Structures are given as structure tokens and as C-alpha cells.
Amino acid sequence: MLCCFCRPSSLNTHPPFFPQELLCATFPSLCMSGTLCNPSNAVPHASSSVCPTTPPSLYTREICAMDELHSLDPRRQELLEARFTGVVSGSTGSTGSCSVGAKASTNNESSNHSFGSLGSLSDKESETPEKKPSEPSRGRKRKAENQSESSQGKSIGGRGHKISDYFEYQGGNGSSPVRGISPAIRSPQNSHSHSTPSSVQQNSPSPTALAFGDHPVTQPKQLSFKITQTDLTMLKLAALESNKNQDLEKKEGRIDDLLRANCDLRRQIDEQQKLLEKYKERLNKCISMSKKLLIEKSTQEKLASREKSMQDRLRLGHFTTVRHGASFTEQWTDGFAFQNLVKQQEWVNQQREDIERQRKLLAKRKPPSTNNSQTPSANSEPKQRKNKAVNGAENDPFLRPSLPQLLTLAEYHEQEEIFKLRLGHLKKEEAEIQAELERLERVRNLHIRELKRINNEDNSQFKDHPTLNERYLLLHLLGRGGFSEVYKAFDLYEQRYAAVKIHQLNKSWRDEKKENYHKHACREYRIHKELDHPRIVKLYDYFSLDTDTFCTVLEYCEGNDLDFYLKQHKLMSEKEARSIVMQIVNALRYLNEIKPPIIHYDLKPGNILLVDGTACGEIKITDFGLSKIMDDDSYGVDGMDLTSQGAGTYWYLPPECFVVGKEPPKISNKVDVWSVGVIFFQCLYGRKPFGHNQSQQDILQENTILKATEVQFPVKPVVSNEAKAFIRRCLAYRKEDRFDVHQLANDPYLLPHMRRSNSSGNLHMTGLAASPTPPTSSIISY
Known part of the structure; x- marks a missing residue:
């Protein structure tokens, strides 16, 4: 297919001085072949002026474009002719000119002398003079001028050299270098992979493209040819291209796989999100149902405890308010169970008195022994006189009681045996009454404790099952101290029971006192939260409710403390007490092996929890409010200073804690060893070794602990000598003679014998x- 530029000269309508190859390269939109055309392929058509391979519409457009080219401004046409007719020597680089009339010669000398070179055209466009406005003229004269100029151009082109003469190309036939290139090289696709000796560059639009007015022409692609030396063959290039295509296909396949996997993962994430939302909704429903059931159960337990308390109130007793002058005090009144026991005890006493009186009468009727009848004694004469006096007094007006008749020996022994049996039975009944009284006293203690708990719970602001920190559901009150309340709670997140200790500060306190109390509680929390031992109560959480209230969440133990157990049972066996002491010492050894070591300082039965409420089970130590940290800054060779002298429970503190001087006393872990000895003594004998039945004020005033130089053991109950020796080692008066925690843990009494x-x-x-x-x-x- 040939365009209007590629047709034979007999059919061409463009000026003959325009090379066909360059026109096709300059106007690619007018070239139908898409590549540089070769005139040798043109087929002349004598009977038609239209290229047979050119569509009519495109040919019409080409004719219009050529008409526009003929109607160019004379100056622009001259510049365009000069661009393609300028001659420059390819070897020397000297410039030449071709004059076309006087006016054309002037323009060529000024701006277009070097346009014949194969360099970049953009470098020459800057030297082209600007377009000067031409005077308007009539269309018919304009056409004549264009025709004359066209003919003049033809004559100039005819007289000048061919444009192929200005290219240094060794084609062999003197034709254009572009025409000598093979079709494969002349294609735009292969222009960068094959090289030729010449290069044609166009970096700026051609002036001819500007001559079309409002019809812009697409800028042709830059053609670059370079000479390179390579060992690549077409097979290697094909192999490289094949490998590249395979790699590209693999990458595309990998990308597709990753995209599919990503889509699957996104789908799975969406499904998991939906499932998570479903599970969250289900969990919230379960938590709501758990709260409902727990509150319902707690409410029922509260009602049952109050009903039982009202029943026990009549049976065991109750508190009554008694007025003493201007004040009112609470006084305990026993119930009918204690009154019945008192009546039974009185009846037993009365029966015993009757038996004793009858035994005295029986002794008077005791028959004389056989030996006395055979050998009358010296006292027989006074008895005979007495009998005569009695017999002679028959005529006396006053009646005298008759003497009891003497019993036979068998009758006397029979009555004596009956009285002994009755006395034995009364002793048995009295023992049963005493045992029942002790049992009722223990039950009464529980009843009194429950009454106080119910009263404190009814007056508490947390009685209506609130949920603290959106997590802990309070169930019922366990106990109340000076400034704190302990509630049994349920952890909704961990699904476990917990003990929530609510610290409430007095609102009338000064800010300084509140800050000190809060600092003390935070210190206890920091100490306790790092401890992890099976014999130490775990601390789960710590949070604040308001400026005057904060909470600590502890591990919940179902049983009571050791103090309550001793109040109920007074004492325990040596095996049970030894088991408890072994567990306490194990916990103390852990506290002294961590860094920094810790002194509990407040070991007592009230701070030892029985997990299952019995003495034969596990124990846990709690309450680290008075603990001391033995860090390197405060602990020396002799111990650390006791900065909180006066705090603690006096019955369980060693003598060095009561020493008063200019400097504070030195303490160490031997304080806890003394406490272990006191607890062990109390478990074995049911009483404290020092200051029993004394108040803390009396102990402090009378210096009871300072005078406790030696421990005294009761006779009963019977305790082994090894246990007594262990207690003596724990209760050594001088702290230098007392065991420390590590020595106590290796004591032979606590090890297998x-x-x-x-x-x-x-x-x-x-x-x-x-x-x-x-x-x-x-x-x-x-």
C-alpha cells in the first residue's frame, strides 16, 4: 500500500524537491504503510491518479493536506525548502547554501545554511526567524504567487543535488540511506535492537507540521541507530525472550496465587470476625446469665442466713440494748437452749445433794461389824447408858425422834451400791451437759459473728450486688475491719471467685492522712503482687473507685482463719500443729530467698487461712500490710531499723520490738521465727505463752514481753520433748541465740525423724x- 508520497513521479502532486522517505517520516499519518516507504514497490497507474491501495477517504485527506502545503506562507515554504535542500558536507562539517532568488538567498544565509546536516533539528529551530505578518492579498493573486513559488522551487530542486548525495551511506546504489535499510531494521520495533551507521533525530516539531494551521500532526517517533558489537544470535535472543516470558508468566501466576490467597484470607478474616462477634454476643449473654444466677443465689443465701439467725436468736440468744445512766450499751442475753442446760445442771446438782444426804443417813444405819459384837468395845457402856436414858424417858411429855433402825450388812451394801451408781450416772449427765454447753458456746460464737456480719452488710453501701470495675460482682460480705470491708465476689472475666477488699477512708481525715494511708496500701500492693507461692494468698488486681475508696482483689479461700478455728476448738493435736508450722516455715523461706527479702512482721493466727477450714489441710499466709523489705540500703549486719514501732500484734512480737531508746531497734527475719513459736505453742496448749488474757495495753504497760525470758509449758496436754525443744529455739529471748528462717527450715523437728x-x-x-x-x-x- 503506497501513500501519496510514495507514488510514482507522474502521480505525485507534491513538489519534486521533497524526498519521499523524509516526507513519509515527517508525516507518518499520511503514510499508509506504517513504515518508511520504498519507491521501488510503487506500481504506476496510468489511468488513475489515485493509489490503488489507498482508501478514497484517506486519499482525499492527503490531497487536502497537500493543498494546505501549497497554500503555506511563502516565508514558511522557503524555510521548509531550505531545510530539505540545504547542503552540508558530511565529512568536513562545512556549510553550504542554495540561493533561490534574492529573498531566498537572504533567508538561507541568515538561518538555514546548516540544515543539510543529520544532526538534531531542534538545535536549528532556535535560529529560524520568527514569522512576519504578511499583507493581506486577494485569493487569486495568492494562488498565482504560490504557483510561481512552487515552480521556482521545482527549478531549484532540479538544478540542485539529490538529498541522498549529502548522506554518507555505503549502500552501493547511491540511494537514500533509509531506503537501503532492510524492512526489519526500518520498523520502529527493531530500531533499538539493530544499529546503522547513521542516525536521524527529531527532538522538535517540524516546521511543516506547523503549516497545517488548526490540524496538528502527530510528532514522529525518534529514530536512533547505533553500532554495537555483540555475540547474541537470534536463537539466543529468542531463548532470552522465551525465558523472560516464562519468568513473567510465573510472576503473574504467583501474583494470581497470592491474590487468590489474599482473597481467601480476607474471606476467612471476615468469617472469623463474624464468628468473633457471634462468640462475643454469646459470651455477653453467658455473663449476663451468670450474673443473674449468682445474684439470685446470693439473695437466697442472704434470706436463708437471716431466717436462720432469727431462729438461732431465740435458741442461742441475742443482743439487747440496756441503758446505763445517759448511755446505752448492748448486752447479750442467752436463749432457751442455754437456759435448759442451766436447768439441767441445777437438777443434777440437786440430785447429787440428795444422794449425799441419803448416804449420810445410810452411814448412821450401818450395822456393827461381827468383830465388834464378839468383843464389845469400851464405848459400849456409854451407849448402854444412852439407851437407858432413852428408854427411861418414855414418861417424858416431849416426843423425841426414834433412832433409825440398824440395817443388816447386806442391806447396807445394797444401798451403798445404789448410791454409787446414781452418783456415776449424775457425773455422766454432768459431763454431757458440759459438752453440750461447750458446743452451744461455739455455735453461739458463730451466731454472734453472723449477727454482726448481717448488721454490717445491711449498713454497707455495696449490699445491692454492684459490679466493680465492670468485672467483679460482689455477692456478700465476709467481714469488716477498721477501715475496710471484705466481700466475696465473682470475677466475670476469669470465671472464678475472689475476695475483694474495699478500703474506705474517713472523709473527715486530712489530705495528708489520706495520702499516707493510700501510700501504705500501695506499698502493700507492690510487695504482694510480686509474690507467687502456693502457701501465700495471691493478689490479682488493684483499682480505685473514687478519691476515698480503692480495692484490692485477692485469692478466695473457702475456709476460715486459724484464729477462728482455735476459738472453736481451743487446741489441736501435735501432728496437725506440726503440719501447719511446716507450711508456715516453707512460706517464710520463700520470702527470704527472693530479692530483696521480705519480713512479714505480722504473723498471727488471724493472718493464716485454712483453705478447707480444717487443721489437717493446706494453709495460706495473707495480710502484708506491715511487711518490711530488706533492701541493701536499709538492711545491715545487725538488721534494719524498726520504723513502725508500736504496730503489730503484741502477743506475737519478740522482745527486741519493745526496746525503747535513742535509736530505733534493729530487726531481722528472726521476728517471724518468734511468731512461729508463739503460734505453735497456742495450737498445742490452747493459750498464748505470754500475756494470755491480757490486753495489748496491759502488755505494753506491764512490759510482759520484755520479761518473757523463759517459756513455761503446762502439764496437760502431753507434748513431745522434741516439740518443746523446737518452741524453745523459736522463743529464745536474745535474738543472737534465736534461729533465723533458714536455720528453722532445716530444723530436725520439721524434717523426717x-x-x-x-x-x-x-x-x-x-x-x-x-x-x-x-x-x-x-x-x-x-
């Missing part, structure tokens, strides 16, 4: 009541 067999020298390890092992056995048993 060593005994030597009688028949052999083998050692056997047994417990307190271990069964005997075979004498020939050398196996160590626990």
Missing part, C-alpha cells in the same frame, strides 16, 4: 508415729 534400730546400726527416717521397720532393712523410708 532419724532413729537408730536396736538390733542394727542402720538409720531409718520415720514420721512422728511411723510404724516400726524391719531391723535388717537399710532402706530409708518416709
